[in-house]
Amino acid sequence: MDFLYNNSSQNINSHVGGRSEDLTLHFFADLPPTPPRKPVPHHHQWRPRPVLSDPPPSLPLLLVILSEGLYPRTVSSAAAPLKSESFTPFIDTKGKNVQWVFLGCPGVGKGTFASRLSVLLGVPHIATGDLVREELSSSGPLSKQLTEIVNQGKLVSDEIVISLLSKRLETGEAKGELGFILDGFPRTVRQAEILDDVTDIDLVVNLKLPEKVLVEKCLGRRICSQCGKNFNVANINFKGENGNPDISMDPLLPPPQCVSKLITRSDDTEAIVRERLSVYYEKSQPVEDFYRSQGKLMEFDLPGGVLESWPKLLEALNLDENEDKQSAAA
Ligand SMILES: Nc1ncnc2c1ncn2[C@@H]1O[C@H](COP(=O)(O)OP(=O)(O)O)[C@@H](O)[C@H]1O
Numbered sequence: 001m002d003f004l005y006n007n008s009s010q011n012i013n014s015h016v017g018g019r020s021e022d023l024t025l026h027f028f029a030d031l032p033p034t035p036p037r038k039p040v041p042h043h044h045q046w047r048p049r050p051v052l053s054d055p056p057p058s059l060p061l062l063l064v065i066l067s068e069g070l071y072p073r074t075v076s077s078a079a080a081p082l083k084s085e086s087f088t089p090f091i092d093t094k095g096k097n098v099q100w101v102f103l104g105c106p107g108v109g110k111g112t113f114a115s116r117l118s119v120l121l122g123v124p125h126i127a128t129g130d131l132v133r134e135e136l137s138s139s140g141p142l143s144k145q146l147t148e149i150v151n152q153g154k155l156v157s158d159e160i161v162i163s164l165l166s167k168r169l170e171t172g173e174a175k176g177e178l179g180f181i182l183d184g185f186p187r188t189v190r191q192a193e194i195l196d197d198v199t200d201i202d203l204v205v206n207l208k209l210p211e212k213v214l215v216e217k218c219l220g221r222r223i224c225s226q227c228g229k230n231f232n233v234a235n236i237n238f239k240g241e242n243g244n245p246d247i248s249m250d251p252l253l254p255p256p257q258c259v260s261k262l263i264t265r266s267d268d269t270e271a272i273v274r275e276r277l278s279v280y281y282e283k284s285q286p287v288e289d290f291y292r293s294q295g296k297l298m299e300f301d302l303p304g305g306v307l308e309s310w311p312k313l314l315e316a317l318n319l320d321e322n323e324d325k326q327s328a329a330a
Helices: 059-067 110-121 128-136 143-151 158-174 189-198 211-220 270-292 306-316 321-329
Strands: 005-007 099-103 125-127 180-183 203-208 221-224 230-232 236-238 247-249 262-265 297-301
Touching: 059 158, 059 189, 099 110, 099 270, 110 125, 110 180, 110 203, 110 306, 125 128, 125 158, 128 143, 128 158, 128 180, 158 189, 189 270, 203 270, 211 221, 211 236, 211 247, 211 270, 270 297, 297 306
Parallel strands: 099 180, 099 203, 125 180, 203 297
Antiparallel strands: 005 262, 221 230, 221 262, 236 247
């Protein structure tokens, strides 16, 4: 752990209630006449996936096979024309195990929001950064190599990251997990293409904050080494430039029991954060275009800290936290 984290001091990442589905059966005679169907938005139209084999390998296995180039790729959607920037998602989360991706620069809060939504929607939150950190803090053969890469702010190879993700999906499959919210994956167009070949992503949320705020947030990030929750000691007051709104974020301070156990990530130094940002612009921003061209990208400019942003994000996603808590409790 020592090479991965530095000890330090101080934040809050609370969880929300679970979710359950309300399934009601109707007899045909009880049903009102069918209203005319609304056109289904492009990104929700069902399209058959190419038949790859019979029976098809499981998702985790397919990921690995494709990343090793053994399986012929069939579709490349990266070349499709770009759609317009403005996009209102049509999301029907009832009765559906969502397959969502969270994109965004280092420090934007992908982990915080993806983790809250995963609890709300009852699907696992899978962060490839966490998988990489677990692997490098283990005594496995990749540990030293991964430590060097992460501490330089570079990306781990597609093969390694896909193999870690595939193992995580396999463990989840064995436990009966359905759906997911991916955080930190895909981070290259190649990863996005491979993911696209093995499954249908329903929605991609692109979280955004100005760069100055991102750096301050990374430098203020603290993690409780015991409970694993993320906190932040930064007190951010950012004057909006070029007509953009000001952004204020209060520190997210830890509860007393976490204060003495706070650590910082070893890659959250200013030099490494700046390198991670430049790697994001070069390698990961094209992934935004990849999903924009498929009409799956929802841009979300964070208006402030978690407390202010969370209800707005739910609104943008057409989700109601209270409704879900109530139906989960019923
Ligand atoms: N999909 C991925 N592809 C390649 N490297 C990854 C991927 N996900 C995580 N990593 C590695 O793990 C590190 C930490 O990831 P993460 O916790 O997601 O950090 P960030 O705060 O930069 O978004 C990255 O800098 C990179 O080295």
